[in-house]
Amino acid sequence: MTTEHLLLELKAVSKSFGQTQVLERIDLAVRDGEFITILGPSGSGKTTILRMIGGFEVPSSGQILLDGADISGLPINKRPFNTVFQDYALFPHMNVAANVGYGLKVRGVRNAEIDARVGEALELVQLRDFARRYPAQLSGGQRQRVALARAIICRPRLILLDEPLAALDVELRRQMQHFLKDIQREIKTTFLFVTHDQEEAIAMADRICVMNGGHIQQLGSAHEVYYRPASEFVARFFGENNLVEGRLGEVEGDRRRIETALGALICAVDGQPRLAAARVGAKALAVFRPEALSLVPTGLADQNNAHGIVTALNFAGAHTLANFRAGAAAPVNLRLRLPSKAEGIALQVGDTANLYWRAAECRLVLV
């Protein structure tokens, strides 16, 4: 359960390696008990953020606060955090119980207590019967669970996970996502989880922190990041989106017009004060999802519609994706997602069609 207490804060944290700046003035506030995923393309700085929080790297400038106190100078082993690495980093010569109990042993905890807590941790990750096995005798998913048990056992305030599921195949990965999320709910420990998989980020996070080029592009719930992208990068990064460029028109309540090659589009701007305040005539993109589009008879809607021709159809199981070319003078390519039907969908390549989407499904980003 998430509380309002701020466990960890990054304030204007920058990091350079030599001449190269890899993080620029990162501000991030993590609430006690929440599950945050840090999502971004390769090289965007995800691991570097995690390593600075963990104490493996020192920020070039800025502050890292724990419960409001600066921990920039605190060594790794004095931070109440634990890290789970992608390669698990288990000790090959120790069995599962010894691997899991290692952190307590080096802290000088009594053997009886270590045994009890190892038992509890293995119970939690459902590996009670594997205590005497060695890492080489375990599957990838089991090793991952050992690594998690080892991170949990010292009861850290924060668990840092750097792409912990990257080495697992798709099915196991999905199982481990549920498993990790369930465990996090049960132990109520704050998780910071790095991934570059959008679906994974959406499935697991209370909030997603989207990174690009050493900057945080957006921090918000999965729903916010998906439906209200804060930038063109975020709009393009999450699945397939339709983006149509234009010039901003007037604000009308919590809606705003944008003049595009498809004519005037009406977009929702509630909860986005920057977009409501941007000047008339500013360049922007209207953003709407392929699943937001529906086929309607011509003339039914006088705004947020497009008339054009179907250029491709791709059956993808539960749904069918259609490519669509709209507008006569300056053609605009749109993607449309329709529920698949056994008898086929009522469209063929070359058909003309009319599309409509609601203003609530249409958002703006500034460019």
Ligand SMILES: Nc1ncnc2c1ncn2[C@@H]1O[C@H](COP(=O)(O)OP(=O)(O)OP(=O)(O)O)[C@@H](O)[C@H]1O
């Ligand atoms: N020790 C280092 N010395 C020099 N440059 C580094 C060092 N560590 C990271 N970098 C650079 O910093 C940038 C960010 O790296 P980082 O590992 O944080 O990215 P990432 O988002 O975790 O990427 P990936 O998804 O590939 O793991 C990269 O351009 C990388 O080359």
Ligand SMILES: [Mg+2]
């Ligand atoms: Mg990384």
